[in-house]
Amino acid sequence: xxxxxxxxxxxxxxxxxxxxxxxxxxxxxxxxxxxxxxxxxxxxxxxxxxxxxxxxxxxxxxxxxxxxxxxxxxxxxxxxxxxxxxxxxxxxxxxxxxxxxxxxxxxxxxxxxxxxxxxxxxxxxxxxxxxxxxxxxxxxxxxxxxxxxxxxxxxxxxxxxxxxxxxxxxxxxxxxxxxxxxxxxxxxxxxxxxxxxxxxxxxx
Amino acid sequence: xxxxxxxxxxxxxxxxxxxxxxxxxxxxxxxxxxxxxxxxxxxxxxxxxxxxxxxxxxxxxxxxxxxxxxxxxxxxxxxxxxxxxxxxxxxxxxxxxxxxxxxxxxxxxxxxxxxxxxxxxxxxxxxxxxxxxxxxxxxxxxxxxxxxxxxxxxxxxxxxxxxxxxxxxxxxxxxxxxxxxxxxxxxxxxxxxxxxxxxxxxxxxxxxxxxxxxxxxxxxxxxxxxxxxxxxxxxxxxxxxxxxxxxxxxxxxxxxxxxxxxxxxxxxxxxxxxxxxxxxxxxxxxx
Numbered sequence: 001x002x003x004x005x006x007x008x009x010x011x012x013x014x015x016x017x018x019x020x021x022x023x024x025x026x027x028x029x030x031x032x033x034x035x036x037x038x039x040x041x042x043x044x045x046x047x048x049x050x051x052x053x054x055x056x057x058x059x060x061x062x063x064x065x066x067x068x069x070x071x072x073x074x075x076x077x078x079x080x081x082x083x084x085x086x087x088x089x090x091x092x093x094x095x096x097x098x099x100x101x102x103x104x105x106x107x108x109x110x111x112x113x114x115x116x117x118x119x120x121x122x123x124x125x126x127x128x129x130x131x132x133x134x135x136x137x138x139x140x141x142x143x144x145x146x147x148x149x150x151x152x153x154x155x156x157x158x159x160x161x162x163x164x165x166x167x168x169x170x171x172x173x174x175x176x177x178x179x180x181x182x183x184x185x186x187x188x189x190x191x192x193x194x195x196x197x198x199x200x201x202x203x204x
Numbered sequence: 205x206x207x208x209x210x211x212x213x214x215x216x217x218x219x220x221x222x223x224x225x226x227x228x229x230x231x232x233x234x235x236x237x238x239x240x241x242x243x244x245x246x247x248x249x250x251x252x253x254x255x256x257x258x259x260x261x262x263x264x265x266x267x268x269x270x271x272x273x274x275x276x277x278x279x280x281x282x283x284x285x286x287x288x289x290x291x292x293x294x295x296x297x298x299x300x301x302x303x304x305x306x307x308x309x310x311x312x313x314x315x316x317x318x319x320x321x322x323x324x325x326x327x328x329x330x331x332x333x334x335x336x337x338x339x340x341x342x343x344x345x346x347x348x349x350x351x352x353x354x355x356x357x358x359x360x361x362x363x364x365x366x367x368x369x370x371x372x373x374x375x376x377x378x379x380x381x382x383x384x385x386x387x388x389x390x391x392x393x394x395x396x397x398x399x400x401x402x403x404x405x406x407x408x409x410x411x412x413x414x415x416x417x418x419x420x421x422x423x424x425x426x427x428x429x430x431x432x433x434x435x436x437x438x439x440x441x442x443x444x445x446x447x448x449x450x451x452x453x454x455x456x457x458x459x460x461x462x463x464x465x466x467x468x469x470x471x472x473x474x475x476x477x478x479x480x481x482x483x484x485x486x487x488x489x490x491x
Contacts, residue, residue, distance in 0.1 A: 148295055149317065152336055156354050156373045159393050163413040166478060170434055179434050183478045186411055190392045193371050197335050197354055 006031050014038055134195065135161070142198055156194055163187040232263040232276050234283045239328065241282040242306050243313040247289060249299040250319035253312050255326060256305035263304050269297035311347075338375075376415075391415050395480075399487070402427045402471040411476045419475060420485040426465030431475040431482045433458055438482040460484075 001009070001024045009021060016025050016035040025032045135157060142153045164187040170180035236242075236259055244251050249268070256262060261283050265274050271293035275286045287300045295318060306312060311329040314321050321332045322340045329348040332339050339351050342361035351358050351370045358370055358377040366384035370377055376395045379387070383403025389396050391412040398419040402408055404426070410417050421427070423442065430447075431438050437457050444462025454461055463470060475482045 146317065149335060152355055156392070159374055159414075163392050163478070166435075167413070170478070177434070179432055179476060180478075182411075182476065183413060183434065186390050187392070187413060190371070190373055190390065190413075193352060194354065194373060197333070197352065 003028060003031055007034070010035070010038065014042070138195060138198055153194070153198060157191075160187060160191045160194055164191065228267045228270075230263075230265045230267065230274055232261075232265075232274070232285070234261040234263075234276075234278050235259060236261055236278075236283065236307065236310070237281050238307070238309060239281070240307060240310040241313070242304065242310050243282070243284045244302055244304060244315070245284075245286040246300055246302060246314075246316045246319065247287055247298060248295045248318050249287070249301045249316065250321070251302045251304065251314045251316055252320075252322040253304045253306055253314065253326070254324055255308040259307050261304070261306050261310070263302060266301045268299040268301075269293070271297040272300055274300065401425045402473055404469045404471065406471045408471055408473045409476070410474070412480050413478045414480050415477065416480045416483070417475050417477055418483045418485060419473070420487045422487045424465060426467070426469040427471045427473045428463045428467075429473045429475070429484065430461040431459060431484060433477045433480060433482050435479040436477055436481050438484075440484045441486045442484055 001020045003024075006016075006021055006024045006028070009018070010016065013021060015038070016022065016031075025035060139150070139154060139157070143150045146153075164184065167180060167184035167187050170177060171184050174180055238259070240259075240261065242253075242261055244253075244263075263274075263276065263283075263285055265285075267274065271290045273288040273290065275284075275288045277284050285302070285304075287298070289298045299319070301319065304312075306326070306328075308326050309328045310326070311331075312323060312326070313331040314323070314333070316334045316337045318336050319334070320338045320340065321334055323330050323332065323344070324341070325343045327345045327347050329350075330341060330344060331348075331350045332341070333352040334356055335354040337353060337356040339353055339356055339358045340361075341349055341351070341359070341363065344362075344366060345364040346366075348367040349360065349363055349369070351360075351372070353372045353375045355374045356372075357375045358372055360368065360370070360377075360379045360382050362380070363382040363384065366382065366387070368379075368382060368384060368387045370389040371391075372389070372394045373392045374394050375391070376397070377389050377391060378397045378399075379389075380399045382398070382400055384406055386407050386409075387403075388407075388409045389411065393414045394412060395415045396410045396412050396417045398408075398410060398417075398421075401422055402419075402425055408427075410419070417431075421442070428447075429444060431440070438460055440460045442464060444460065444464050447461045447463065453459070475484070
């Protein structure tokens with residue numbers, strides 16, 4: 001089993017516990033890290049409360065991710081608008097929806113009433129890592145495929161990163177401030193949407 | 205003199221003829237059943253959807269060059285249309301403008317990066333997405349209306365009993381006579397403008413990180429209103445009955461909360477911004 005086969009097999013056995021998966025994971029740090037991240041998301045999802053029912057926007061995001069994975073029927077018959085995206089990101093491209101889900105999971109943590117100081121600490125790390133990990137790759141993709149829209153994406157990315165920083169600052173200052181936490185969650189969702197939009201089929 | 209004028213006319217004629225030759229029109233027709241699904245994916249160019257008179261989907265496409273094709277398919281009750289860019293296509297040569305007629309109960313999904321998206325007089329679900337696309341949705345009833353834009357403006361007009369969700373990063377969002385069980389707008393820096401009466405017993409959540417939020421409502425509106433700007437300011441032209449309990453501290457100038465009208469019909473209204481301004485205005489008789 002190679003990396004691509006392993007990542008495809010995760011749709012069936014997501015915890016990497018099958019014999020073939022375990023054999024591959026023993027020798028592949030990248031896939032091991034991926035499975036660990038999935039475990040983290042699953043664990044976070046398990047802690048969600050019934051009151052934290054996601055909005056339809058979340059379901060839309062999931063639908064888009066599933067379409068990109070080919071797990072549900074795409075609504076078009078032709079080739080993708082972004083042929084180079086798959087080539088450039090390869091199998092790792094599905095890390096982006098996974099990261100988006102991680103961001104949403106983190107956002108949901110923010111809503112939780114308990115342990116506000118710890119929540120403030122928990123959300124600092126993803127804020128930095130999401131920004132460092134994804135922004136340059138995303139902008140490169142936009143520059144390659146839609147240079148005319150590069151400035152617009154840059155501008156909006158800057159705005160949304162600024163909103164994350166401002167909200168994060170407010171949460172750090174006042175961890176019990178429900179509106180500050182909601183602002184931070186919204187900012188993450190908006191950033192997630194920006195990524196989806198850049199990856200989505202409407203992107204020329 | 206005459207020859208110069210003639211030369212000009214010939215030149216203009218050639219330009220017009222060249223443009224017309226480059227453009228081509230295509231029409232597609234599909235018979236569908238009730239509650240059909242219609243999807244149009246168009247990287248460059250506008251999409252306009254209106255109701256048809258019967259159970260037919262009619263797609264009129266204007267292709268601006270031969271570097272773009274229109275792929276179409278029907279799978280049962282679902283019709284998919286897609287602009288297919290060929291090698292060398294750019295924003296001009298890859299542009300296609302669509303006018304689509306669908307049965308009024310059809311659900312539509314429209315994607316465009318740069319063209320305008322418009323839907324009107326439907327009662328099926330409307331799902332629109334475009335990075336820089338300006339969105340205009342009007343006269344929709346009993347349906348979900350979901351809109352996502354990056355910096356395109358969003359105008360919603362006369363949406364009745366809708367489940368409305370708008371996500372916009374920096375585009376302004378304007379809503380007139382929009383009501384329903386859920387009306388939710390989230391923006392990073394766009395301005396949100398609501399003109400209406402907040403319906404009956406709905407939930408209205410308007411949020412912008414740094415954009416201003418303005419709601420203009422008649423005095424007889426029934427609503428339970430909470431508004432807060434974490435770093436900005438709020439203004440309230442309408443007297444509200446104060447509430448005993450709120451989830452936030454009501455700092456004067458930064459937040460207000462209260463009820464107006466009949467409690468039994470009251471909608472929940474939450475206006476929230478981080479650094480923008482919030483203004484709850486009374487609608488004058490002229491508006």
